[in-house]
Amino acid sequence: MARFTIIGLTLLALLAWWVSGWSYTNVSTYLDGFSPDGKVERYTPAFHARIQGNLRMLAGIGIVVGLALLLLRGRLGPMAPAIVGTGALSRFRRAVADVFDRYGKRTSSAHKQFVLLLILAGTLVRGYMLFMPITWDEAFTYTYFVTKPFPVIVADYSYPNNHILHTLLAKLSTMLFGVGKISLRLPAFLAGVLAMPVCYLFIRGMFNRYIAVLALALVAASGSLIEYSALARGYSITWLCMVSALALGRHFSKENDPVSAMLIAVVCALGMWSVPTMIYPALLVYIWSFLDITIRYKGSKLARLQLWFASGVLFTALTFFLYTPVILVHGVGQLFHHATMPDNSWYMFQDQHMEGVLDLWDRIIGTSRTWMAIVGILGFVFAGYVSARFRTLVVAMSLACIPLVLIKRHVAPPEAWSFILFILHLSTAIALFYVLKGLQDKALPKLGKRTRTVWAGSILLLGTGYTAMSVLPERMERFPQAASCAAYLADAYQVGDRIHVAHPLQVPVEFHCLTLGMDRALLHGSPTSGGLVFVVVDETHEQTLDGVLRAHETDASTFGPFKMVHDQDRTVIFAAPFGEQHAR
Numbered sequence: 001m002a003r004f005t006i007i008g009l010t011l012l013a014l015l016a017w018w019v020s021g022w023s024y025t026n027v028s029t030y031l032d033g034f035s036p037d038g039k040v041e042r043y044t045p046a047f048h049a050r051i052q053g054n055l056r057m058l059a060g061i062g063i064v065v066g067l068a069l070l071l072l073r074g075r076l077g078p079m080a081p082a083i084v085g086t087g088a089l090s091r092f093r094r095a096v097a098d099v100f101d102r103y104g105k106r107t108s109s110a111h112k113q114f115v116l117l118l119i120l121a122g123t124l125v126r127g128y129m130l131f132m133p134i135t136w137d138e139a140f141t142y143t144y145f146v147t148k149p150f151p152v153i154v155a156d157y158s159y160p161n162n163h164i165l166h167t168l169l170a171k172l173s174t175m176l177f178g179v180g181k182i183s184l185r186l187p188a189f190l191a192g193v194l195a196m197p198v199c200y201l202f203i204r205g206m207f208n209r210y211i212a213v214l215a216l217a218l219v220a221a222s223g224s225l226i227e228y229s230a231l232a233r234g235y236s237i238t239w240l241c242m243v244s245a246l247a248l249g250r251h252f253s254k255e256n257d258p259v260s261a262m263l264i265a266v267v268c269a270l271g272m273w274s275v276p277t278m279i280y281p282a283l284l285v286y287i288w289s290f291l292d293i294t295i296r297y298k299g300s301k302l303a304r305l306q307l308w309f310a311s312g313v314l315f316t317a318l319t320f321f322l323y324t325p326v327i328l329v330h331g332v333g334q335l336f337h338h339a340t341m342p343d344n345s346w347y348m349f350q351d352q353h354m355e356g357v358l359d360l361w362d363r364i365i366g367t368s369r370t371w372m373a374i375v376g377i378l379g380f381v382f383a384g385y386v387s388a389r390f391r392t393l394v395v396a397m398s399l400a401c402i403p404l405v406l407i408k409r410h411v412a413p414p415e416a417w418s419f420i421l422f423i424l425h426l427s428t429a430i431a432l433f434y435v436l437k438g439l440q441d442k443a444l445p446k447l448g449k450r451t452r453t454v455w456a457g458s459i460l461l462l463g464t465g466y467t468a469m470s471v472l473p474e475r476m477e478r479f480p481q482a483a484s485c486a487a488y489l490a491d492a493y494q495v496g497d498r499i500h501v502a503h504p505l506q507v508p509v510e511f512h513c514l515t516l517g518m519d520r521a522l523l524h525g526s527p528t529s530g531g532l533v534f535v536v537v538d539e540t541h542e543q544t545l546d547g548v549l550r551a552h553e554t555d556a557s558t559f560g561p562f563k564m565v566h567d568q569d570r571t572v573i574f575a576a577p578f579g580e581q582h583a584r
Contacts, residue, residue: 009069013062020055024048034148036524042158051128054328092259095251099205107209114454115200115213121461122220123467130229131188132394133478134181136504137161138232139511144182146171155325163234164326165274170232179515184232192229192236195243196220199422202247206389207430210453217457222425223367223468224418225475234274235415236262241271242281242419249289250458252311253296256304261311264289269318276299276335278414283400284393286312291392336408349409356411363414364421366475367468374423379431387430397423432456479508481569485536486512488566488573489522496531499523500576503550505538505571527578533559540568 031040080503131502145153145162153167159558169187177183199219219225228235244267252260268285286308287533293304318328323335337344342352354506365373383390397420436452486509491501499522501509510523527533533554538541549556559576566573 005268005349007042009062009066010054011165013059013066016062017059018056020052025303025525026482030153030330031152033296036520038521051329058324058328067244072517085107085129086263088259092257095255095257098460100174103201103204104553107488108450110450110454111209111213114457115146115197118216118220118457118461119193119196119200120211121465122196125226125465126189126229127191129226129472130185132180133480134471134482134508135476135478136507136510137478137509138181138184139482141167141232142170142174142179142508143510143514146174146184147520149512151325154472155329157326157330157334159340163275164239164322165270166234169237179434181232181515185230187232188232188236191240192225192511195225195229195236195240198240198247199243202243202250203426203429204268205247205250207387211429211433211448213427213453214432214460215426217460218425218428219422220422221461221463221465223464223475224363224415226468227367227472228415228418233415235418237280238271238281239275239419239422241278242285242421243275245271245282245285246288249285249292252307253289253292253304256300256305256307261307262314265315266317268315269317269322275416277412280401280412280416280420282315283404284397286315286322287399288393288396291396295392304581321379341410344409349411353405353411356413360411360414360417363418364424366428369467372464372467376428380424380427382434383427385558386434390427390430393423394424430461472559477504477566478526479505481538481540481571483506484568485509485510485566485571485573486516486518488568489534491514492516492565492575493518493522493534494531496528497534498525498527498531499534499536500548500552500554501536502538502543502548504541507542509536515526526558529578532575532579533578535562535574535576537572537574539572545574 027048028040028043031043032038084547110230117511140159141161141163144159145156145167148156148167150171153162153171154164156162157164166187167248170184173183173186174180177186196216200212200216225236225239237432245264248264248267250261251257252264264285268278268282271282290305293301293308297304317398326334342348384394389471428431433453434457436496440447440449442453482505485505489509490513493499497508506523514520535547535548537548544557546560553567559578562576563575564572565575
């Protein structure tokens with residue numbers, strides 16, 4: 001392993017030094033080729049020089065670290081714990097196979113069928129949301145990031161919309177299946193669907209099958225989880241990484257398994273590569289596993305903590321490695337507080353943190369009813385009272401989130417906190433399990449565990465799902481009119497024409513134009529002499545023809561008279577000739 005590390009660092013250093021020798025002219029010409037208007041204005045000679053300096057510094061660090069490892073290789077070997085020894089992978093595979101075999105034998109056919117039904121129901125409602133109109137964030141993600149080449153995607157963090165791992169997967173998906181909202185949303189959808197069975201397996205291992213199935217019913221019908229499982233954003237990938245890391249964490253803590261310890265680091269690093277706010281659930285996983293080890297084990301505590309520490313070091317190293325291109329281009333500060341975000345001074349934090357908390361509360365209860373939220377809070381308190389294991393999770397979540405929010409002096413947007421819904425739904429499932437158990441003991445002795453769980457899970461799925469689906473289609477601003485505009489323009493435009501659209505409709509229209517195979521240069525610049533300019537006016541956002549022209553810094557006197565050529569869904573398209581008067 002040390003030999004491969006040294007070779008890898010040497011190759012990385014040589015690559016960084018070679019790239020640092022690229023000229024500004026060559027790099028800017030390459031980047032300009034992917035810009036819709038033919039020029040990346042922000043890539044200046046000074047910006048290029050800064051990146052060159054960072055690359056040379058990286059090359060120097062790689063060489064120094066590689067030499068240090070080479071000199072200390074013999075001394076570090078006996079000091080380092082055996083991370084993945086001979087046969088560790090086979091033992092891990094056998095352990096995973098044993099879990100599925102044991103669950104299969106101990107689970108009735110009716111329970112298996114109900115679990116599959118819940119997962120299928122959750123998949124169907126998420127699949128239904130795939131067909132909803134495009135949102136601005138999704139369209140921007142595609143037009144600004146997914147359309148770029150792979151080397152640019154992994155390095156460009158000019159806007160926080162670039163959830164890098166998700167962007168790479170979305171690019172692969174659209175390359176395989178064609179450009180469209182469903183192919184764009186497919187990676188997030190698959191991650192959101194896979195999070196359901198993994199969550200069930202984790203909760204079943206930690207508690208029991210009945211709590212697991214109740215929690216699964218809530219997760220399958222949870223409004224925010226449905227919503228972001230069908231949006232081309234990276235949050236559902238972080239959920240899958242979190243629940244996978246929790247499941248691996250339980251196995252690591254119980255078996256002192258080196259493979260699961262290292263896999264925790266890998267999945268948490270991949271989650272971080274998707275969205276940097278994965279730092280909250282990643283810390284939750286590591287703090288929870290630390291607490292679990294220190295509480296449950298005595299004699300073998302030190303050995304387990306050594307592996308825990310090694311896993312944390314690997315997680316940090318992998319995250320740094322994956323974000324190295326971003327750090328070289330933008331600096332490490334861009335990851336912790338993006339330049340596009342508001343000031344994170346204590347004054348701003350004190351002034352705005354309550355607003356962020358209220359936004360989060362509104363997002364949580366936005367797809368349910370107030371009484372449901374109150375019942376959920378009571379269930380959270382009750383679950384914390386009756387279950388020591390759940391209390392450990394809550395303590396870990398608090399220690400992971402609250403101090404980091406104070407350090408960053410910023411409350412992340414509500415979607416970044418969507419992972420806590422898995423913990424909240426777990427608390428409701430625990431509370432409901434014990435309430436039903438008490439009801440059986442006191443009033444309905446003939447009500448068996450299986451029967452009460454199926455009825456309760458069905459009610460949770462139908463009630464929560466119905467409430468969520470009655471709200472979700474209208475909860476987020478979408479742009480259905482963008483598709484009809486693009487369809488008209490695809491039929492009407494000719495070579496030399498241009499299309500002017502103003503924010504916020506510009507990006508959704510551009511996305512739909514690209515799905516129809518149109519050249520994105522049509523939406524940038526001025527038409528050639530003898531061409532037409534099409535001006536899209538979105539009346540739902542109180543736009544006017546003059547306002548859209550001003551947004552494009554266009555002189556109206558250079559055009560002939562405008563005529564309305566399309567009117568649908570309060571979106572009007574005007575057309576006028578440019579330059580010499582002509583008729584078409």
